[in-house]
Amino acid sequence: MKRHLVSAADLSRDDALLILDTAEELAQLSGRAVKKLPTLRGRTVVNLFFEDSTRTKTSFEVAEKRLSADVINFSAKGSSVSKGESLKDTALTLQAMGADAVVIRHHASGAPARLAQSDWLHGSVINAGDGTHEHPTQALLDAFTMRRHLNAGAGNDLAGRRVTIVGDVLHSRVARSNVHLLTTLGAQVTFVAPPTLLPIGIENWPCEVSYDLDSVLPKTDALMMLRVQRERMNAAFFPTEREYSRRYGMNGIRMAQLPEHAIVMHPGPMVRGMEITAEVADSPRCTVVEQVANGVSVRMAVLYLLLGGAVFADGPADTAPRTDSVENAQ
Template identity: 50%
Template sequence: MTTLPPSPPEDRFPAGRAAFPHRDLTGIGQLERHEVLYILDQAQRWVELNRQRSKHAELLSGLTIINAFFENSTRTLLSFEIAGKRLGADVVNMVAATSSLKKGETLIDTAITLNAMRADAIVIRHGSSGATQLIADKVDCPVLNAGDGSHEHPTQALLDALALRHALAERGEASEDFTGRTITICGDILHGRVARSSLLCLQALGATVRLCAPPALMPAGIEAMGAQVFDDFDAALEGSDVVMMLRLQSERMAGQFIPSAREYRHRYGLTAKRLKRAASDLLVMHPGPMNRGVEIDSEVADLAGRSLVTRQVEMGVAIRMACLDILTRAARGVEGWETQA
């Protein structure tokens, strides 16, 4: 029999819906610091459930979740599907190859169609920035952004924060936030929605964030968001507590952004040699999928005690369970959550 872990104490947060007043989760940019912390704390309950032999809860029994993925995905789609099913919801996956968009239907018409099916929550992944918000404006149920173009990927940033929290706690450095930590994000910052969401999330939790990329892959004016900008990876790593590697988003590139993959690895790849020059306790992260031998070497990606790659995948299910739980509380009539924002 499944033993459902108790809800975490909420006396640190505003009561009821005031703890998370948003109907949708379309970006980290919409969240206050305490709202980010609230999601992380709620997710801990599901980390514990997911480590039990029996992992099934019935909180979302009778609800229908639609995962509408207009862009290819493995980790994110599976993670949302597992999250919904472990909470007891009916989960339906809609993938781009079988959608009516291939027949010329507009995104707005697709949104209207999904809304008419009376889903209780819709998870959207789309190749165009802003598509998730467009759909959210047309439907009556909560919408979760599973990645929209080069804009944001909020649940990825949240799961990365949770994975880092766990890793630091295991080192005896438990803290609810990352105040005093320096975190470097290296890779395709220009096209990487993970970079934007992670920057916002980590800064909200008190971290100093460094962004490192070739000049052609660094967004103009990104300093205005409070990031420290580097084009020298070794300099960016100096004094860093964590490094998050991002892959080259070749599917979003039109033109030549780097001389070659070999040159990119030489200057921006996290190799074993480069890791040895960094702090001995530097933690390594990567949201996946990884291009081994380009932005990260296998020896580093699989390094026990330093790499958090598989832990990130584990925390992804817990974070998405927490988000589905929180955003459907109004529909479920949870006390204090009845009034929509």
């Protein structure tokens, strides 16, 4: 891996496992009274959010603070960005302020890639979700959650595990990042959606595709429901909300078709009554809240590895955090 985390496709199997293993160690922290590590003391991390996102932004912020980084929240709303300042000028400004890493959420697909490739700033770029492209730290936290339930243990991957992702794949950056990462980790991914919500060319993606949720459920180890925006109905992606729910929504009856060990996941925010009923969302098999907690650990691991000096796969990879304190923290 490189200096940046822009796409889950950039992660080799070793990179991904290093992040997951590091996250597992860092997760121990959350059980302690003092949850802070000094690792990123004196380093500046900017959260550059061009799109509203309470969850992801808060998760990154908690992760950064637990690593003792100086955190700057640069929200596009109410800043010069909303007055027409370009991405380039914003980046140059952050560079001048000495940002060591920029966590960017942007409504335009490819904006983090532009930042990473440009000479506008020299720090690490971490993609916190770009348009309908990717959301790599979400995929990492999903993989982390799946591993804990389906193949727990440091160094373990997801070989042979069957992951079913249901919903608006066309517009989902979560689905794109997940198919890359889960495939890298050896899982078998099946997308389930109405044909209108699948991208052209998906037959060449490393996954299976089905239009029939019920037939896939018994062969699923982890089921991930994607949010479906009600407005999609107005662009004729499906006829009505009710029809979508009937054909592709997760409910108690369908949950009973899942194998005993299978988990139900959702990246949030959930639209209850649309893609998931309250019965499923509130069931013990649903890992939504757990995913949020895991998100902090995984983001800490990413920041730690990108900024803490460890080199991912293309160098002599550190299999454990190199500098201070994680061992001590245990």
